[in-house]
Amino acid sequence: MNVSxxxxxxxxxxxxxGLAAGLLGIGGGLVIVPVPASAVISMVSGWY
Structure with missing residues (x-):
């Protein structure tokens, strides 16, 4: 096998x-802590 x-x-x-772990972490947090969709949308829009 080529090393490079x-x-x-x-x-x-x-x-x-890393991407999968990040997505699972975000999804797991949303599943574990049920938050209304409007709060999630405002939270995400606040991050960006």
């Missing part, structure tokens, strides 16, 4: 895992 291709795939896997 291994590191590229490893980095891509790490980025994908």
């Amino acid at each position: 291709s291994f590191w590229v795939s490893y980095a891509a896997l790490g980025v994908f895992a």
Whole structure:
């Protein structure tokens, strides 16, 4: 196996895992703490 291709795939896997963990964290927080949709929308719009 080519070493450079291994590191590229490893980095891509790490980025994908980080994005998945972030999405799961956000979704898990919304599921665990039931918040009205309007509050979530105002909260998200306040972040950006």
